[in-house]
Amino acid sequence: MRRKVTIALVGNPNCGKTSLFNALTGLNQKVSNFPGTTVEKKTGDVKLSNEIGLQIIDLPGTYSLYPKSADELVTYELLRNKAETNFPDVVIFIADASNLKRNLLLFTQVCDLGCPAILALNMVDVAERRGIYYDVEVLAKELGVPVVPINARKKTGIEPLKEVLINNLPKEYNTYFSLDKVDPDFLNMVSKVTDKRNPYAALQYAINAAELISEKSARIKEIFENYKFDARQFQEDEVFARYHIIDAAVKKARVYSDLSLKKSLTRKVDAILTHRVFGILIFLSLMFLIFQAVFSWTTYPMDWVEAGFAQLSNYVQSSLPAGVLNDLLVQGILAGLSGVIVFLPQIIVLFLFIAILEDIGYMARVGFIMDRIMRPFGMNGKSIVPLISGMACAVPSIMASRSIENKKERLITMLVIPLMSCSARLPVYTLLISLFIPDNAVWGPFNIHGLVLMLMYFIGFAAALVSAWIFKFFIKSTQINYFLMELPGYKMPIASNILITLYEKAGAFVFGAGKIIIAVSIVLWVLASTGPTKQMNAVAEKYTAITVNMTEAEKNEAIINGLNLQKDAALLEASYAGQFGKFIEPAIRPLGFDWKIGICLLTSLAAREVFVGTMSTIYSVSGTDDNLDSIREAMLKETNISTGKPSYSLATVFSLLLFYAFALQCMSTVAIVKKETGKTKWAVIQFIYMTVLAYGSSLLVYQIFG
Amino acid sequence: MNLSQIKFGEVATITKVRGDLLALKLFEMGVLPGEEVALENVAPFGDPIAVRVGEYKLCLRLQDAAHIEIKINE
Structure with a gap:
């Protein structure tokens, strides 16, 4: 053994x-x-x-x-x-x-x-x-x-x-700091309450428990008071006593010390990287470079993932007998899985850069440069890395905010991270922007499509700052507000460190967010594929009748496929998801949304990009390869029955863009915020404030432009 | 004078650290009376600052630095 x-x-x-x-x-x-x-x-x-x-x-x-x-x-x-x-x-x-x-x-x-x-x-x-x-x-x-x-x-x-x-495994522990100056009776009391025999462990636990752990804190505070024990003063004395002991040991062990030899490369590099002009320019250029990389390097792998899953879905669909199990596998599980994996390339590229910059020590400098800017918004320099990571995925980013010491600043950071435009919003933005701007439109040297996309990212960041500023006034903090951060010396990056960090972040996304995305996908598949029996049967019968009445000549593949797609759309309309869309239509009509968008709002709760997939079902677009253009055309053709105008007017598209920028349509984020804050309360507050923000701004935009 | 007033090129010795929790945290981070400090960087917007203290580089806000009393070394 x-x-x-x-x-x-x-x-x-x-x-x-x-x-x-x-x-x-x-x-x-x-x-x-x-x-x-x-x-x-x-x-x-x-x-x-x-x-x-x-x-x-x-x-x-x-x-x-x-x-x-x-x-x-x-x-x-x-x-x-x-x-x-x-x-x-x-x-x-x-x-x-x-x-x-x-x-x-x-x-x-x-x-x-x-x-x-x-x-x-x-x-x-x-x-x-x-x-x-x-x-x-x-x-x-x-x-x-x-x-x-x-x-x-x-x-x-x-x-x-x-x-x-x-x-030479040590079995015993050493002691350095002596509790001679502390009243032994008091120590006995503390040992009893904390149930610890080691007096230092007992006292140390009691001091922390008085501040942190609720059940015993009242009793401990009482003992502290009875014995007139000043925890703050004790900690100070302890630190000084320890330094005294350490000083002696270090002096004896230090054989040679000549600080005049000290030459610091770090100092020279910092003079540039934190310079008032160059420092900011370098930071902004790095950000620009990173986003260029995130968008341009990931197109192909994302296409491969999508194509791979499309093939896999086709294979499963055709090789298993048609039925509920087949649909569950293809439309529930595989669709959910594909929705998770497709984001991995972007998340990996973004975190690759962050991990490298972190490993060489640059990220601490970003905190140093940005602290002054973040401060008025109730955050600090350490908030900047989680916020930037939020552009990949909110889930690992919210976890990354743990290093922020001040509870209030950490909470605010976690609350606003999901306003940063994450990778799941990108496909939605791309589709919506393409509705009113052709892909190849240019303004001077710039691609307008890209400019609007950048504007969306900027709007998300601005909303995060403004929300943080508002939260600053509502969240109370008893903690003293300080910001101390070590700036480590620069180091050469090490591949293994970076790869392991990447593996961890990708893991947090796949297993943290992915689990929930798949679970929600399955629930939504049930809602979208089942409905009140009467309505569902009526749709099925209607299409069966059409097929039966068709002549042999009409029964070519294209027509059958077209019919099947129409049938899917009609079934979706009759399903519970469709009922939900119609049910909330009155509430979202002032935003310029119809029941079809209502269905998308529901299905987007798995992950926002499901919007695109749901749209393609609603508009009976075939689910194969490059269907973005076909969805766009179908959406553009759609007219509103009551007004006779196009359903996707500029006002509706603007309104939708803002809704997707601001709404917390991500159950994984809700789950991680609940876990990280330890309270359901904050997850609920976050969900509500983001929904209100989304609804309010969409309403405003639609009413102004509509 | 205090650490928020230190200028480039000056080397100072910490004489006293004020503040309740802040002082404790600073002590734990090796910012102790008797240690030498020197200004290394100032952030682009004038705040925070980075100082060399003991054997490492610490970034702190001016408002926190104001709690650290120093004496410029001759």
């Missing part, structure tokens, strides 16, 4: 923790939840030797065990509870050697909490380039733990680290 050892990777942000995790586990990693919670953990299983198997847990970077962000809370939650099944046997603490003192603060806290630890001294080369040299053996002796120099990005030192895990 192989022995399983659980190892947690802990360290400050930017210390190289994730690089080490990737170096240790490769692609052998998975994201799952801590038992009984919605908190995510990243784990990887590695066979260390014939006797030992490792379960490695990667924890978000933090500066201390008094968590300030949702990210940091994850780390704290794992380390605080020894009874937890995932409690690590050993912590590998990754410390940035070029900034050792600050890194060791957290290290001593983690040890005091009761975790046996190994210190992995990362980026020793960076430190040496800056003129700082450490004697690893002295450091190990001073700290009383095994110390292994590594370079996580270059994957050096990994074998010696494994060697320690095999032969």
Whole structure:
């Protein structure tokens, strides 16, 4: 039997923790939840030797065990509870050697909490380039733990680290900080309430619990008050006492230090990248480049996905006997699956750029440049990356907002991310814009179609900012509003880090959003293919009668196909989805929408691009390859029965464009917001405010232009 | 004077950090009395600023920097 050892990777942000995790586990990693919670953990299983198997847990970077962000809370939650099944046997603490003192603060806290630890001294080369040299053996002796120099990005030192895990696994934990100055009676009380024997763990838990965890907080606050314990002052004293201990150890271990050697490439690069003119120009050019790439690189793969699924659908449809199962497979599951996969190319390209920029350290600079602009809108510099990612898919972007410390700013960021135009809106925009602008129309050197599309993205961004600004006044925050962010040194990007990030983001989309898209697709398929029996039968009978009465000469393939398409449209009209469309028609008529658009609004709840597919069914357009032109023609021909004018007037199209830009027609987003905020309330508020915004602006536009 | 008033080329020593939660967070991030600081970058709109503190580079807003008292080194 192989022995399983659980190892947690802990360290400050930017210390190289994730690089080490990737170096240790490769692609052998998975994201799952801590038992009984919605908190995510990243784990990887590695066979260390014939006797030992490792379960490695990667924890978000933090500066201390008094968590300030949702990210940091994850780390704290794992380390605080020894009874937890995932409690690590050993912590590998990754410390940035070029900034050792600050890194060791957290290290001593983690040890005091009761975790046996190994210190992995990362980026020793960076430190040496800056003129700082450490004697690893002295450091190990001073700290009383095994110390292994590594370079996580270059994957050096990994074998010696494994060697320690095999032969020299620490069993005991070290203590550094003494609680001598704290009243022992008080500590006893705290130990009892928190049910922890280790006094530091007990006190530390109590301080956090007083702020965070509701059930015991009242009792703990009472004890604090009775013993006149000032948690804030204690934390300050603790930090200083720890630095005092660390200073002594670091000084002894530092063999040579000549800071005059310090030459910083980072400083020179930053002088340009954060320059008041060049900095902004470079940022804007990068954004432009990225979007060019997202649109131009992905056309072919997206076509392949669509063509592939069309073939697969045809194959399944013709090889299985006709019936409900066949329809469910083709129109429910395969259609849903295709709707998920088709976005992967765009999402991968966008996240590829974001991952590269993140890995080299540029994204932190974007936060630095943009903070001043985001601030009046109740967000901060860290909001910018999730917002940009929102142009791919809101689901992974909302998850990416975890690094924002301030709860209010994080919440606002999550609430407005879905206003950024995501990839699912693109096919809808493309179809709608083509209704009033020919593909090849140009204005000077610009393609007008492209300009309008850009305008839509801009409108989404502007709406996000304005909504954020309004939320700022309604969301209360007790937290002090500060913005502190480390600007890490620039590094060469590493392919494996980027690929693993991509794999993760794509996974979050496919498994997070995809699951729901498919589930909703199936429900909507049921609604669109079933209906009140009487009406459905009437349609079926009508078309059977037509076929029966046809002469042999009339029965050529084209006519039959045409009839079948008309029949599908009539069935959709009679279905529950059709009934729904007619039911809400009075409500959406002021926006210029008829019941047919009403059906689309319903089916778009799976993912917005379903709009295009539903339109093609409604207008009896055959579902094969390049049908965008045929849908467009069918929509243009449509006239409104009551007015006799075209159904898709300019006003209706504008109104629809705005509706799709603003409405939260995405169940996956609703689900992820509920999960990330921990409250149904915010998901509901988001759904309502976006619907109101969509309805209001569509109404306004239609009434002005209509 | 405080850190929000530091100019390029000046090297200063932190004398005091004020503020409740902010000060704690700054301490945890190694912004301690006795540490040296120097201005490295100013964001395009004049705020936030990036300073070298201890052995790394920290970005902070002027309003937060104003909580950090400094003395310019001779």
